[in-house]
Amino acid sequence: MHDxxxxxxxxxxxxxxxxxxxxxxxxxxxxxxxxxxxxxxxxTAKIEIALAADGPWTDAKSPVKVMRVKAPQGATLHFRIxxxxxxxxxxxxxxxxxxxxxxx
Amino acid sequence: xxxxxxxxxxxxxxSHSPKIAEGAADMVRQMVGDAxxxxxxxxxxxxxxxxxxxxxxxxxxTAWSPAGVAILVDLGxxxxxxxxxxxxxxxxxxxxxxxxxxxxxxxxxxxATESSGGxxxxxxxxxxxxxxx
Numbered sequence: 001m002h003d004x005x006x007x008x009x010x011x012x013x014x015x016x017x018x019x020x021x022x023x024x025x026x027x028x029x030x031x032x033x034x035x036x037x038x039x040x041x042x043x044t045a046k047i048e049i050a051l052a053a054d055g056p057w058t059d060a061k062s063p064v065k066v067m068r069v070k071a072p073q074g075a076t077l078h079f080r081i082x083x084x085x086x087x088x089x090x091x092x093x094x095x096x097x098x099x100x101x102x103x104x
Numbered sequence: 105x106x107x108x109x110x111x112x113x114x115x116x117x118x119s120h121s122p123k124i125a126e127g128a129a130d131m132v133r134q135m136v137g138d139a140x141x142x143x144x145x146x147x148x149x150x151x152x153x154x155x156x157x158x159x160x161x162x163x164x165x166t167a168w169s170p171a172g173v174a175i176l177v178d179l180g181x182x183x184x185x186x187x188x189x190x191x192x193x194x195x196x197x198x199x200x201x202x203x204x205x206x207x208x209x210x211x212x213x214x215x216a217t218e219s220s221g222g223x224x225x226x227x228x229x230x231x232x233x234x235x236x237x
Binding site: 030031034037038041042061062063064065 | 135136137213214217218220221222223231234235
């Protein structure tokens with residue numbers, strides 16, 4: 001019963017994936033990490049980031065974990081997002097990266 | 105501040121040095137923004153290095169939020185004086201103030217980031233303490 005429900009949930013909210021190159025000079029250091037986390041927290045969707053398309057995946061809502069990724073400038077940031085507001089979340093996250101977190 | 109959301113957990117920074125406490129608070133404001141109630145205190149009553157309970161109580165009052173207050177401390181006396189200040193709070197507030205086991209600067213930024221997303225006091229403390237995990 002529980003497994004059936006879990007399966008149904010993943011069917012409805014199939015994970016969205018996309019990637020963007022970090023353009024801001026210092027990469028994902030402290031300040032951009034805070035902005036990324038704050039943006040992610042604005043959505044109910046599960047949001048994860050990784051430096052490679054196959055992971056390892058990091059919870060984008062955890063400021064400490066995001067800072068530990070230490071993604072440099074030029075790195076490709078991959079997103080994996082699932083949830084009812086996943087599309088809006090993906091749009092917002094990609095815009096943040098493209099915008100250099102407001103400091104490029 | 106107009107953007108202040110009273111529902112977010114407040115952050116109090118306690119250091120032996122008022123310069124460290126104020127500097128850490130500056131970092132929080134610049135990196136996280138104004139959505140979090142924030143106060144700092146540092147120095148003993150004579151203006152030297154140290155901490156004092158009255159100053160900590162005043163900081164808790166300034167940063168008070170119905171969601172509670174997370175305190176970030178540096179060394180020994182900052183922690184014991186903070187715990188003493190919590191003991192002196194009215195009973196209904198005592199359980200809503202927690203001292204975090206986290207580095208004062210990094211912990212303050214992380215705690216404020218967590219708070220700015222509307223997280224609970226327990227989640228704010230947990231996130232700040234991830235630095236030592």
